[in-house]
Amino acid sequence: MIELKHLYKSFEDKDVLKDINTTFDNGKTNLIIGQSGSGKTVLMKCVVGLFEPTSGEVLYDGRDFVGMKKKERTLLRREMGMIFQSAALFDSMSVLENVMFPLDMFSDDSYKERRRRAEYCLDRVNLLEAENKFPDEISGGMQKRVAIARAISMNPRYLFCDEPNSGLDPRTSLVIDELIHGITKEFGMTTIINTHDMNSVMGIGEHILYINQGVTAWEGTKNEVVGSGNQSLLDFVFASDIFRKAVISQE
Amino acid sequence: MFIQRFLHSTGRYVELMGRTFRKPESWRMFGKQYLKEMAQLGTDSIGIVLLISFFIGAVICIQIKLNIQSAWMPLWVSGYVTREIMLLEFSSSIMCLILSGKVGSNIASELGTMRTTQQIDALEIMGVNSASFLILPKILGLVTMIPLLVIFSTVSGVIGAYATAWVGHIITATDLTAGMQHDFVPWFFWMGAIKSLFFAFIIASVSSFFGYTVEGGSIDVGKASTNAVVSSSMLILFSDLFLTNILS
Numbered sequence: 001m002i003e004l005k006h007l008y009k010s011f012e013d014k015d016v017l018k019d020i021n022t023t024f025d026n027g028k029t030n031l032i033i034g035q036s037g038s039g040k041t042v043l044m045k046c047v048v049g050l051f052e053p054t055s056g057e058v059l060y061d062g063r064d065f066v067g068m069k070k071k072e073r074t075l076l077r078r079e080m081g082m083i084f085q086s087a088a089l090f091d092s093m094s095v096l097e098n099v100m101f102p103l104d105m106f107s108d109d110s111y112k113e114r115r116r117r118a119e120y121c122l123d124r125v126n127l128l129e130a131e132n133k134f135p136d137e138i139s140g141g142m143q144k145r146v147a148i149a150r151a152i153s154m155n156p157r158y159l160f161c162d163e164p165n166s167g168l169d170p171r172t173s174l175v176i177d178e179l180i181h182g183i184t185k186e187f188g189m190t191t192i193i194n195t196h197d198m199n200s201v202m203g204i205g206e207h208i209l210y211i212n213q214g215v216t217a218w219e220g221t222k223n224e225v226v227g228s229g230n231q232s233l234l235d236f237v238f239a240s241d242i243f244r245k246a247v248i249s250q251e
Numbered sequence: 252m253f254i255q256r257f258l259h260s261t262g263r264y265v266e267l268m269g270r271t272f273r274k275p276e277s278w279r280m281f282g283k284q285y286l287k288e289m290a291q292l293g294t295d296s297i298g299i300v301l302l303i304s305f306f307i308g309a310v311i312c313i314q315i316k317l318n319i320q321s322a323w324m325p326l327w328v329s330g331y332v333t334r335e336i337m338l339l340e341f342s343s344s345i346m347c348l349i350l351s352g353k354v355g356s357n358i359a360s361e362l363g364t365m366r367t368t369q370q371i372d373a374l375e376i377m378g379v380n381s382a383s384f385l386i387l388p389k390i391l392g393l394v395t396m397i398p399l400l401v402i403f404s405t406v407s408g409v410i411g412a413y414a415t416a417w418v419g420h421i422i423t424a425t426d427l428t429a430g431m432q433h434d435f436v437p438w439f440f441w442m443g444a445i446k447s448l449f450f451a452f453i454i455a456s457v458s459s460f461f462g463y464t465v466e467g468g469s470i471d472v473g474k475a476s477t478n479a480v481v482s483s484s485m486l487i488l489f490s491d492l493f494l495t496n497i498l499s
């Protein structure tokens with residue numbers, strides 16, 4: 001469980017996040033949605049500590065992350081996995097080496113055990129056959145799956161995904177969504193996903209935080225979106241008239 | 252304004268070095284990185300060092316023999332001057348200046364690309380001290396390899412000088428040998444080696460600083476790589492002045 005309390009973030013001239021309060025439960029896919037530039041990435045970076053919030057609290061199962069000493073922070077980070085918008089695989093390493101990397105860094109297991117764990121994670125994302133390829137030799141969707149395998153190799157309690165579907169076709173996006181959803185259930189992780197993909201919202205949105213211009217504009221589940229009566233949210237999720245008419249008439 | 256920016260960068264550089272010189276989180280991975288950097292920064296530079304040193308050794312010898320030497324100078328002067336120039340300045344300072352172009356841009360663009368593609372963020376999220384993990388092996392790797400490159404450079408320069416005797420017949424090998432052996436001061440070799448250690452540290456750490464702190468995209472990586480080469484060259488030139496003064 002991750003709690004945000006009165007979170008603010010400003011850059012020199014601009015207030016990006018204004019008073020964000022929410023709770024992300026474990027075993028649930030928590031979505032942060034909003035237009036491009038609404039502050040999703042900034043919010044996620046504040047939560048994981050790549051940015052310092054201007055004020056407010058971030059609690060990991062009650063542990064205060066913002067006020068933590070550097071050393072404790074580093075230890076807590078070993079319980080986190082993150083999938084970046086650009087996949088951020090290490091391009092000097094093969095797929096298997098990428099997935100083994102966190103284990104090589106922090107695990108005392110033997111090479112054989114580490115390799116078995118990495119292969120298990122690769123198998124979980126259906127990529128075992130690509131283990132000897134390099135990141136620039138595989139497709140964008142495969143890179144995202146490798147990133148997922150790398151993120152879960154240390155059995156994290158918290159999983160962060162920044163626009164995991166960006167740059168992927170709709171079908172591949174669904175595969176990635178299902179993968180993240182399945183892993184979240186299987187390991188009971190606290191998963192937070194940034195997205196502006198309507199399919200993800202309606203597919204795996206168990207808890208949705210809609211951010212508009214830096215403030216929480218709506219919060220709920222995917223089943224509550226259509227009946228929310230929140231015009232800005234509906235405009236955002238059903239940006240295209242075709243979908244909107246289809247959904248509203250179904251209602 | 253300029254002074255302010257300079258002080259600001261210096262502060263950030265010192266802070267980065269503070270994070271870099273930490274005990275590695277995993278000796279296994281550190282060893283792997285260290286070997287990789289020794290190969291990438293050191294071994295891969297041997298070719299260019301041999302090539303340039305060979306020609307400079309030959310050219311110095313020809314210049315002295317044909318353009319400087321006159322009747323009242325002893326015959327060993329060409330060999331002697333070639334040896335001293337190689338030992339005192341070329342194989343350490345000038346060679347490091349050349350390497351700062353090759354190695355410095357390599358380091359800055361590699362780290363800059365890792366920064367802009369979020370690979371450095373990925374390391375931080377895993378709980379890795381990215382500065383120490385990426386930069387420390389580069390600094391130690393180059394510092395380890397540089398004395399070797401100095402030796403290669405000196406030897407190659409001497410061979411270049413002999414080539415002017417054997418192939419070009421511009422000077423006799425006997426005169427050259429007499430010059431090479433004339434009044435040899437072993438300290439000059441050590442002086443070059445010691446200076447090169449400082450220069451290697453400058454190249455690796457300054458270039459890492461520019462690469463690691465890139466903000467933006469590929470254009471900024473290019474700029475960082477240029478800045479890395481210019482700044483480390485300047486620092487090498489200035490510190491050469493002081494080091495030569497102190498060590499002489």
Ligand SMILES: Nc1ncnc2c1ncn2[C@@H]1O[C@H](COP(=O)(O)OP(=O)(O)O)[C@@H](O)[C@H]1O
Pocket residue numbers: 011016034035036037038039040041042043
């Ligand atoms: N490092 C930064 N410095 C200044 N402004 C920033 C920085 N990072 C993001 N911003 C601003 O914060 C706002 C939100 O950006 P972001 O969180 O990336 O949006 P998105 O919801 O598309 O992920 C943007 O207006 C952006 O210009």
Ligand SMILES: [Mg+2]
Pocket residue numbers: 040041163
């Ligand atoms: Mg974003």
